[in-house]
Amino acid sequence: MPLYWFQLDAPDPAAIITQRIRGLIGPEPALTIKEFFLGRDARAGDPVFLGSVQECSFSLRRYIRGRNSFLPMIRGRLIPIKTGTRVRVVMFTHPLLPVLMLLWFGALGRYAFTTRAMTPLLMCLFGAGLVVFCFFPEALKAKKLLVSALAPTLQSPERTASIS
Secondary structure, X not given: OEEEEEEEEEOOOHHHHHHHHHHHEOOOOOOOHHHHXXXXXXXXXXXXXXXXXXXXXXXXXXXXXXXXXXXXXXXEEXXXXXXXXXXXXXXXXXXXXXXXXXXXXXXXXXXXXXXOOXXXXXXXXXXXXXXXXXXXXXXXXXXXXXXXXXXXXXXXXXXXXXXX
């Protein structure tokens, strides 16, 4: 399952960080029947993220037009430190996506093993590339939006990306 995590040290207290994150969240805009079938363009009042914020944690997903199975689910925790607040963020795919990918890889792997064909192995590589090249750009977009909203002077002492 692809994971991307990072932490930021903000000079502000957790209450201010919480308010800034709440400012990014909005309700999902309603679609008309025409927009449902034909799609719609982004509007000025559309929210940046959808989700919820508690006192010391948050759960978000970026608001986009249409659907994207690789869109990261974002979980964060606010930890008070001497100089302000440490924001720890973890991004991951929807839990069903790794299950579906595992079934796909398993079926293709079994077929490749029994027939000794190269096509299923190439399809497995395509699936892995699809996960990597669709998830990580979305995770980086979400990180950029979060960092710019929290404070322009944030320092990122630890940035880690991993696929596990």
